[in-house]
Amino acid sequence: MSSEPRPRRPHYNPVRDRRRIMAAILSLAVVLIAISEARKPENWKWLAPGRPASPPVAPVTATSPDDLEPDQVRIVMGAEGLDPRGDLRQPHQPAQASLRISPPLLDAVEESRVGVRAAERPAYFAMLSTARDASPRDLTAAARRDLPFLSLMNDPAEHRGEVVWIEGELRRVEPLEAGPNDDGFDRLYEGWLFTDEAGRTNPYRIVVSELPPGFPQGTEVRERIRIPAYFFKRYTYATAHGQHSAPMLIGHRWTRVVGRRETTPGPGSPGWWPFAIFLIAAGWIGLQIARFRLARSRSLSKPSSPSPDLSLSPSFVEPSIDPREFLGKLAENDNEACRQPAKIERDIAE
Secondary structure: OOOOOOOOOOOOOHHHHHHHHHHHHHHHHHHHHHHHHHOOHHHHHHHOOOOOOOOOEEEOOOOOOOOOOOOOOOEEEOOOOOOOOHHHHOOOOOOOHHHOOOHHHHHOOOOOEEOOOHHHHHHHHHHHHHHHHOOHHHHHHHOEOOOOHHHHHHOHHHHOOOEEEEEEEEEEEEEEEOOOOOOOOOEEEEEEEEOOOOOOOOOEEEEEOOOOOOOOOEOOOOEEEEEEEEEEEEEEEEEOOEEEEEEEEEEOOOEEOOOOOOOOOOOOOOOOHHHHHHHHHHHHHHHHHHHHHHHHHHHHHOOOOOOOOOOOOHHHOOOOOOHHHHHHHHHHHHHHHHHHHHHHHHHHHO
């Protein structure tokens, strides 16, 4: 009885399959890198070549320890003969009289102080009440959109009381006790805003008197918002690495920007690199598993040589004979042998 060979499985080319898998993984990595680069606004400036380029800005080191405060930054414009302060020497109050803050209140505000001092509280609540009572359309129309982070940090006195339009990613929204006041504020809200222009290490501190309905709170907030708010002062706050300063803005309520989130990676944001590393590792593990399974399938698909058939064929097996029949045939053969010589002699005689 012979054993039939097993049916062969489809043949796979492991080298070709590995190349295809690696090409797919590399293509996905290229797509992720392209997405990351496309999120940067500076990579799209070539679409508007007619716009004038901004003058170069270069930091200058102070020549004397008393020349600058520890948290101040000095900039020098690249054009010769251009005054770095420009037209910032004069404060820019909103054109609408109802949106202006009294100058004596603004004069009591001091820079680079932790918290809000008692002498600064009248200006603090004046901005809160004015932003609350003003029309959002009027505040938006009066807001300046040409004040970068460095201008607010370097010249806070010139910009104090101005309405600034700002948009970015809001993080860490927490409630604040308003404290004693005559404007009816019981609870305020503090948020830290990161913008594309200031970068991931230079936040804005924003204090508002009201949150949009359903807006999340806590340290894990990641929401894109925009708001017209008053610039209050250069605010100093303590961190694990020492004291830092940030522009402090005061407004009524920010507006959530739908469809844009996580545009500025923060210090704790891992970005897409962990996902890419996980994807490459998963692809490599899958490739090794595929190689093992393909090698095993190839070894099983090889035809095995048939085992020799040790059973005797019926043609080689003599049939069984009855002893009586055998003896009878033997006697007949003897008689035939005895008659054969007599026949030969008779033939010779004839």
